[in-house]
Amino acid sequence: MLSNMDRVRLAMAATDEGFGLSRGEVDTWLRYTSIDAPAELRLSREGDAYLAATNHAGVATSLSSEWPLWSGEAPPGFKAFIASDTGQLHHLVRAVWRLARALPSEPFRAFAASTRDLPRTTEAERLIVQRIGQDIFRESLVDYWSGTCAVLGVSEPKLLRASHIRPWAECDTDEERLNVFNGLLLAAHLDAAFDGFLISFHDDGQILISSSVSASDRTALGLHEGLRLAKVASAHLPRLAWHRNRLALLAAEN
Helix, strand or coil: CCCHHHHHHHHHHHHHCCCCEEEEEECCEEEEECCCCCCCEEEEEECCEEEEEECCHHHHHHHCCCCCECCCCCCCCCEEEEECCHHHHHHHHHHHHHHHHHCCCHHHHHHHHHHCCCCCCCHHHHHHHHHHHHHHHHHHHHHHCCCCCCCCCCCCHHHEEEEECCCHHHCCCHHHHCCHHHEEEEEHHHHHHHHCCCEEECCCCEEEECCCCCHHHHHHHCCCCCCECCCCCHHHHHHHHHHHHHHHHHHHHC
């Protein structure tokens, strides 16, 4: 049974981290939803641990690389993760909210809603629509990478760029252009190198540096083989493979 203090702490975690709509309690699980994130959250406590469960399959898959999965019986259709204290609980709930906002197809839904009535006849009008899409894409990457560079952990927003893996102009659909797995949140100098196919990343996240980058430039930019992505999802892999292939082709031409 949940104590009154448990309920207060769980409710604070939900409301403080984006899930402000309480949907009652079922079998010792407090239920919450969010206006901004398409996922349901359920919170409970087991012994000394706090539990956060979501019914969003993509969010659960992403969380599983960073958070311990609870071995007990979660509500049907949900996966539950463990937080050892209230600080971790807030972090975990915030991760659920961020991922639910970032993962497909939420960015595309937001783009479609924002641009539904906008004209696309002239080049200037198309550029406005593109800018809206790029802003939504950046927001989704900020959510997915928790506001930090995917390699260096830099968190100053002015230093961060939304990097497409397959460039915007070469994507066949808006869904692909806005897919969070078709992008990386990178510090500005890494973004420039990545966009120019001077660096890429292996499937395990380790950096790949083009042979066309001189030793002196590597040193000046802080590029070395020890750099790697903080995480790589399976959905990143075909896109990173495409990017590495383009890097190899361009390096061969030089």
